[in-house]
Amino acid sequence: MPRWGLLVEQNLGFGGQRRVWSGSVLDHVDGTREEALEVLRQRAETYRPVHPTSPKRRRLYREQDGFVLVLDGALQSFHCRFTVIEQLYDSAAPDPEPAPPPVPEPEPEPVRRPVPPPPEQPRAWDADVPEVPSWLNRDRPS
Helix, strand or coil: EEEEEEEEEEECCCCCCCCEEEEEEEEEEEEHHHHHHHHHHHHHHHCCCCCCCCEEEEEEEEEEEEEEEEECCCCEEEEEEEEEEEEECCCCCCCCCCCCCHHHHHHCCCCCHHHHHHHCCHHHHHHCCCCHHHHHCCCCCC
């Protein structure tokens, strides 16, 4: 997503010979150019420039890449130019945070087959009991 700078250019300094046309970035907007222009318009409408200190009239104009604010002072007019500019590089930008390590997919659980029960072993207390009791009269030959 592009990053947009909101640039303002205005006269700084006092007196006719000491004024300097200077620019500074007001803020940054991450998004579309139209979103950045909307934020810039809001900033331009409320901006308080260095000159004049007590403006008599404020007029805001739109141009292709931004806005021009014209202010009428007591003795002369001043203007500020507001422009949307795309940031391509920043030598002092913080390093991006490293991406979190990928989460490994859990291994599928093995299919559990039912284990047949072990064959029954005669218990110690059953050892003296015959398989066919004598009271069923099966111990006689027929």
